[in-house]
Amino acid sequence: MDKKNFLSLLERYQDGTTTPEEEQMLLNYLDSFQNEHDDEWPSALGNSEALKRDILDGILQNMGKEKSKNRLPKRFPSQKFLKYAAGIAILLGSTYLFFEIDDHKKANLPLLQPENSIVLKLDNGSTDVISENDRKNITDSQGNVVGVQTGNTITYAQEKKEQKELVYNELTVPLGKRFDLVLSDGTSVKLNAGSTIKYPIQFIEGHNREVEIWGEAFFDVTRDENHPFLVTANNVQVEVLGTKFNVSSYPEDDDISTVLVEGSVQLTNKDKSNLDDSFVIVPNQKASWDKNSEKMTIEEVETDIYTSWTSGRIIFKNIPFKNIRKKLERRYNVTIINNNQALDEKFYNASFDIETIEQVMKAFKENYSIDYSITDNQIIIN
CATH class of the missing domain: 2.60.120.1440 (Jelly Rolls)
Incomplete structure (x- = not known):
């Protein structure tokens, strides 16, 4: 992310038009100040810790909320915000920082990344x-x-x-x-x-x-x-x-x-x-x-x-439900909480391609009498 794009993203955040993913990118970027560049902080921007808290709190306050005309106002006026943003962009230049886990290979997680990116x-x-x-x-x-x-x-x-x-x-x-x-x-x-x-x-x-x-x-x-x-x-x-x-x-x-x-x-x-x-x-x-x-x-x-996923399809043939849950969570980026433990050991057949997760769960309910509820991206099976 270069200086121009960084400033543009900050300005759109101030206007309330950024997506949750873009706000996560901003959070990761700004959060890097906690351990970096403190010695290089321009004195003209005032207290660095106070400024960082203001910007981070503003992003955290609105992260995950739906964009609407009633969105919470920012804690600082646009002119002041962009002044801060310009100083930060100059300070970091074109470097875009993400957090990594030092022992990522041991944890089989090579990289922590912005959500859904x-x-x-x-x-x-x-x-x-x-x-x-x-x-x-x-x-x-x-x-x-x-x-x-x-x-x-x-x-x-x-x-x-x-x-x-x-x-x-x-x-x-x-x-x-x-x-x-x-x-x-x-x-x-x-x-x-x-x-x-x-x-x-x-x-x-x-x-x-x-x-x-x-x-x-x-x-x-x-x-x-x-x-x-x-x-x-x-x-x-x-x-x-x-x-x-x-x-x-x-x-x-x-x-x-x-x-x-x-x-x-x-x-x-x-x-x-x-x-x-x-x-x-x-x-x-x-x-x-x-x-x-x-x-x-x-x-x-x-x-x-085993290869149907490469063309957008997903096929279950005599598969235990506990394995089906894992595949659905990966495919649709959802969390499935199963409160019916006996269900996990039962075997099922099904195939899907363009269906949404709502349609998939509806099919399981109609064909196998599985009771569930969906809230946001969480599915609870009773």
């Missing part, structure tokens, strides 16, 4: 909020163009440049959204809701093609016999040459699963080197790694059930 993290740790309607160049930390975003897809440049070290980007997709990537080798990756992928902006000759996934992704890998493609999901590593497969590795799930659509893959427990810990699956098979028992099971499946 897609975030791209560069190799130097800086972040960029990705709007699904944008058309723009993707640059590295040095300002070099490495790819292009067109709508909901980022395509990295495939021409090979002189590069000695791998440089990584990290893309995080929030609940309720999906996003696509085309890596520098032409491999296509579809990211499901609530997922993060870490990948090189350019693969290097003589090195394996390695990416890391938290959440769920569908891969269509470009074949390259000299450079195997490796996907790491928690303790499981999937190795391929060229194939189509789905990997699901959400932190809250009990297992890590790989469903093969085309080609063949080998799965290995990264913590062990024994060949007995490697498994090869063929198309229409699903390999599941149980996190608790550390055992791998392989079964025949209908792949459409």
Whole structure:
């Protein structure tokens, strides 16, 4: 976010026309003052702590409220507010700060981000909020163009440049959204809701093609016999040459699963080197790694059930309701509280595509007599 955009966003906040997501962006930006730049604070702006409290309190006061003509007035007049805003923009320049968790990999949460925003993290740790309607160049930390975003897809440049070290980007997709990537080798990756992928902006000759996934992704890998493609999901590593497969590795799930659509893959427990810990699956098979028992099971499946999300569909076939709840929460970015514990162990069949969450729950009520209520984005099942 540059100075111009920062001032524009602050002015729209003063006018009461910002969205809750934009207010969260402002909050994250302004909140960074609590530990940064205090020594550089311009004396002309007065007491820095008092000013920060005023602006933060104003945003917190209105965050999450619906925009209307009756919206609460701001605590400071527009002229004074923009004077402060100009000083803050000058102070921070073009840097846009987000909070991160130092031990994010241990928690399987690579990045804390503005609510409901897609975030791209560069190799130097800086972040960029990705709007699904944008058309723009993707640059590295040095300002070099490495790819292009067109709508909901980022395509990295495939021409090979002189590069000695791998440089990584990290893309995080929030609940309720999906996003696509085309890596520098032409491999296509579809990211499901609530997922993060870490990948090189350019693969290097003589090195394996390695990416890391938290959440769920569908891969269509470009074949390259000299450079195997490796996907790491928690303790499981999937190795391929060229194939189509789905990997699901959400932190809250009990297992890590790989469903093969085309080609063949080998799965290995990264913590062990024994060949007995490697498994090869063929198309229409699903390999599941149980996190608790550390055992791998392989079964025949209908792949459409596990890959339908890539085209906007969601299919449940003989699935326990506790698993259905998780998938609905990710798909629609809602919270489902189940007060009927016996319901979690029952198995159901259903399929949806363009339905809203209200329509989905209505279908469950009509077909399976499930009683529920919806308030905002929270669903309570009785």
